[in-house]
Amino acid sequence: MTIVDVRILVEGASDVEVVSRALQGLALGSEYNITISAIIPTTNLEIAKSAVAGADLLIIATDADRVGRELAERMFRELSELVGHVERMKIPLGHDLEHIDVELVRKEIKNTLVRAGLKSLQILPEYMALRNQLLDLKGKYETLMQENEKLKNDYQELEGKYGELLEEYSRLVEENNKLKESLKKKAxxxxxxxxxxxxxxxxxxxxxxxxxxxxxxxxxxxxxxxxxxxxxxxxxxxxxxxxxxxxxxxxxxxxxxxxxxxxxxxxxxxxxxxxxxxxxx
Structure with a gap:
């Protein structure tokens, strides 16, 4: 089974430790077949683009305030086309390493993963339809390739026959010209x-x-x-x-x-x- 590549984008270095502690209590590999390949602390769009490109799922974890919401919305718009799916996750306000409720963050991570999974299920019928179309097109492509190969062989065969006929035609033209010359001289x-x-x-x-x-x-x-x-x-x-x-x-x-x-x-x-x-x- 394919491992899902998940990357988490946070605002700063302190958020990295908060998220890391919350992840320690989750068995993502066995329960969800997920690997967290990176926790990226940045608000710089260009750095974010470079770091998240190619991920199956991107979680944008920001503070649950207006600034955090605006940052998440901007990142969502700019990064959506670089990854398979994007989800937003809210980190509780006023958190610090000593008093943060890790269980609350852990629950938010799980909820975010569940939301992403449910949204993926919504597009599953469309995916299956596209997959069937792809398989159908693949079958047609293979048929066309076989027909193309046959046409190539037929073309080569006809080209060979054409060459033989062209040689025969040239020979007959030469003989005819000689005959005409002979008739002009003798007839x-x-x-x-x-x-x-x-x-x-x-x-x-x-x-x-x-x-x-x-x-x-x-x-x-x-x-x-x-x-x-x-x-x-x-x-x-x-x-x-x-x-x-x-x-x-x-x-x-x-x-x-x-x-x-x-x-x-x-x-x-x-x-x-x-x-x-x-x-x-």
Whole structure:
């Protein structure tokens, strides 16, 4: 059980002896679990502040007259925040060491201790409520600490994954940049409508399926790619030659019924010549 630290503030040195004699007949330790740690003879406020700070209970023992009452009230106001609890005790007027009624002082000390105890009991429900709130907050704090620890672990794990993804992203960006540079150096990408107009002066190019069929029939898959209005190849001359064949083929198909046999034969021979040129690529 915790020992209650009690300090007694008196007006002068003579009061120290009076209080000391009265305390000799009290078994405060066994009866009240109390220890009188100091009897302080001073009316100086600053000295009193230094001497009483931290006490569980401060008893201000002054004479039972107006001067003593005013001193006690002033000390009470100034010292209350420095100690756990403050009680006033009156010392009989006209006391001296030879004629003082020690039993009366002893009784006053006991009454003061009882008053302090009863007042403490009055705040016990409030104390218990605060204690329960403290325990509740402590439980919530521990829960939050556990959640915080889990969040820290999750954060570290995510940070590690983020680092891995960042490295992978950097690698892909580097590869993409290299690919772009490679395409800039090697690729020949043409918009079909533009190159068709440039080669043949026609605004509307044929449907892509005709070009795709020509690529397939001429075994140019992988060398020439067509789609989304564009045609691509590492070899620009190969693209131009392919488009010429497509253009000539479409021209032959459109004029089959109208042309004379010799004109038709001439275009077919020209087409065969273009196809034969692919053997040189």
């Amino acid at each position: 020949n990408v043409f918009k079909i409508s533009e190159i068709w107009k440039e080669l043949f002066g026609e605004a509307e190019p044929p449907e892509e399926r005709y070009i795709a069929e020509a690529i397939e029939k001429l075994n140019l898959g992988g060398k020439i790619i067509v789609g989304q209005g564009y045609i691509y190849s590492d070899d620009e001359d190969l693209v131009i030659e392919l488009l010429r064949i497509v253009h000539l083929s479409l021209s032959i198909a459109e004029s089959k019924e109208e042309e004379k046999p010799e004109e038709k034969k001439e275009k077919e021979e020209k087409l065969e010549e273009h196809i034969a040129e692919f053997e040189n690529f």
